[in-house]
Amino acid sequence: MPEPQITRTFDASSSPEHIRQAIRTAEFTSHTSGLAKGFVQCNLVILEQELAADFLLFCQRNPKPCPIIAMSDKPGNPIISDAGKDIDIRTDIPQYNIFRQGELRKQVTDIYDLWQDNFVSFLLGCSFSFEEALLDDGIDIRNISEGVNVPMYNTSIPCKSAGVFSGNMVVSMRPMKARDAIRAIQICSRFPNVHGAPVHFGDPAHIGIHAISKPDYGDMVTIKPDEVPVFWACGVTPQVAISNARPSISITHSPGSMLITDIRNSQLSIL
Amino acid sequence: MPEPQITRTFDASSSPEHIRQAIRTAEFTSHTSGLAKGFVQCNLVILEQELAADFLLFCQRNPKPCPIIAMSDKPGNPIISDAGKDIDIRTDIPQYNIFRQGELRKQVTDIYDLWQDNFVSFLLGCSFSFEEALLDDGIDIRNISEGVNVPMYNTSIPCKSAGVFSGNMVVSMRPMKARDAIRAIQICSRFPNVHGAPVHFGDPAHIGIHAISKPDYGDMVTIKPDEVPVFWACGVTPQVAISNARPSISITHSPGSMLITDIRNSQLSIL
Numbered sequence: 413m414p415e416p417q418i419t420r421t422f423d424a425s426s427s428p429e430h431i432r433q434a435i436r437t438a439e440f441t442s443h444t445s446g447l448a449k450g451f452v453q454c455n456l457v458i459l460e461q462e463l464a465a466d467f468l469l470f471c472q473r474n475p476k477p478c479p480i481i482a483m484s485d486k487p488g489n490p491i492i493s494d495a496g497k498d499i500d501i502r503t504d505i506p507q508y509n510i511f512r513q514g515e516l517r518k519q520v521t522d523i524y525d526l527w528q529d530n531f532v533s534f535l536l537g538c539s540f541s542f543e544e545a546l547l548d549d550g551i552d553i554r555n556i557s558e559g560v561n562v563p564m565y566n567t568s569i570p571c572k573s574a575g576v577f578s579g580n581m582v583v584s585m586r587p588m589k590a591r592d593a594i595r596a597i598q599i600c601s602r603f604p605n606v607h608g609a610p611v612h613f614g615d616p617a618h619i620g621i622h623a624i625s626k627p628d629y630g631d632m633v634t635i636k637p638d639e640v641p642v643f644w645a646c647g648v649t650p651q652v653a654i655s656n657a658r659p660s661i662s663i664t665h666s667p668g669s670m671l672i673t674d675i676r677n678s679q680l681s682i683l
Numbered sequence: 684m685p686e687p688q689i690t691r692t693f694d695a696s697s698s699p700e701h702i703r704q705a706i707r708t709a710e711f712t713s714h715t716s717g718l719a720k721g722f723v724q725c726n727l728v729i730l731e732q733e734l735a736a737d738f739l740l741f742c743q744r745n746p747k748p749c750p751i752i753a754m755s756d757k758p759g760n761p762i763i764s765d766a767g768k769d770i771d772i773r774t775d776i777p778q779y780n781i782f783r784q785g786e787l788r789k790q791v792t793d794i795y796d797l798w799q800d801n802f803v804s805f806l807l808g809c810s811f812s813f814e815e816a817l818l819d820d821g822i823d824i825r826n827i828s829e830g831v832n833v834p835m836y837n838t839s840i841p842c843k844s845a846g847v848f849s850g851n852m853v854v855s856m857r858p859m860k861a862r863d864a865i866r867a868i869q870i871c872s873r874f875p876n877v878h879g880a881p882v883h884f885g886d887p888a889h890i891g892i893h894a895i896s897k898p899d900y901g902d903m904v905t906i907k908p909d910e911v912p913v914f915w916a917c918g919v920t921p922q923v924a925i926s927n928a929r930p931s932i933s934i935t936h937s938p939g940s941m942l943i944t945d946i947r948n949s950q951l952s953i954l
Binding site for chain 1 (some may be wrong): 860861862864865868869872880881882883884885886889909911954
């Protein structure tokens with residue numbers, strides 16, 4: 413009779429380093445939402461060096477959808493020391509999306525074999541950080557309470573272009589009572605590195621959204637009669653800009669399977 | 684032929700002390716909006732000592748509509764040194780409203796003859812300060828651009844009672860595009876002593892306002908199709924609470940004729 417396999421579980425109280433070790437060995441290959449409460453999780457973008465300067469400028473010009481938390485110190489270095497202890501970007505994310513000419517080709521659990529010495533890695537802030545701050549304040553986050561992905565929409569809000577990178581902003585939507593939305597604007601204003609304050613609330617048509625019940629990404633959530641939709645700049649925006657640029661190769665995390673850093677959410681607060 | 688009378692004019696560049704001297708001699712008896720840019724203007728409430736403790740508690744429990752900037756250091760002292768140099772509350776306001784049993788009886792330009800040695804004076808923050816901060820950020824304040832009084836409404840939002848003082852919140856309304864409203868929430872959050880962040884936006888019925896085009900006080904302003912009404916707690920709230928309490932005597936400034944202090948608006952910013 414074989415030894416029973418010991419499956420470790422991870423939760424809000426697990427340490428980032430502990431979870432990353434399990435991700436590195438592909439013991440853990442799933443979504444990271446709710447893990448390691450209090451610590452920043454990041455979106456990943458990897459591009460070849462020839463596109464990195466343009467992409468950095470695109471992020472600098474569009475800080476709400478593309479807030480850079482950390483990046484490679486030099487091309488080809490897979491160690492991102494600014495994000496935590498011993499982070500190897502080739503292995504420490506549960507699942508990667510590999511794109512060729514801007515089109516998704518496959519999903520893998522490490523990118524050891526794909527690594528190039530001209531790769532530049534970007535870690536971008538994600539909504540998990542501000543959702544945690546809102547939950548801690550007692551505000552209902554509908555996509556969490558309904559257990560689905562946040563609804564996301566293409567908009568008519570243009571990003572500022574940089575080189576080959578351009579596109580309209582993608583937004584995520586969370587419905588709230590007006591008084592909670594006012595509080596959410598206050599709380600999120602303290603976190604400019606994780607999308608900051610909302611970009612819009614109320615009539616979706618004002619930002620080019622004509623079917624609120626049909627999100628372009630993610631799942632619809634309930635909007636109650638006394639609530640308004642509140643819209644935040646979303647980390648899908650840079651993915652759309654990269655897709656538009658059609659680079660020969662680009663790599664991102666798979667949606668929901670983020671890099672768990674050693675940076676505390678509270679350390680991102682500017683106030 | 685008589686000497687031509689020299690009439691001094693006052694404007695945004697006039698110093699608070701300079702204008703107060705003209706107010707003290709009744710040379711200036713008009714509205715103070717737009718004068719002494721950068722300096723805090725205050726609402727005045729004077730009550731007899733027996734009601735002062737309850738009123739102070741009412742303000743403490745309802746800081747958004749009733750933010751106390753300064754008050755008498757002891758009953759009967761008309762000098763409010765915390766608000767500026769040599770301020771005599773009996774003379775330094777352009778026009779006073781005198782109430783008996785909560786009803787307006789007359790308007791006067793000084794209260795020397797009415798002064799009692801048990802009077803306690805309260806100076807409350809006013810919307811002029813945050814309107815200045817919003818204008819400086821390039822946001823249109825409709826009541827200013829249309830040259831009328833801000834529209835104000837009774838609401839169904841109850842204040843927390845204190846002794847004889849109770850009532851619902853009165854709010855002021857300024858219409859804005861959603862993106863300007865988000866910016867206004869950020870800016871006003873820095874000024875809790877002048878009503879702070881808005882208390883509501885969007886559907887007026889949610890806070891018991893059923894005829895947005897018919898304000899209970901002030902004048903209606905244009906709401907454009909791409910704008911939402913944004914509502915702030917208003918300094919008329921304590922006047923309603925005092926009116927409900929029907930004190931034998933109470934004195935306030937006349938609406939729009941405020942005390943111009945030596946405190947800078949920027950000094951009220953908490954961030």
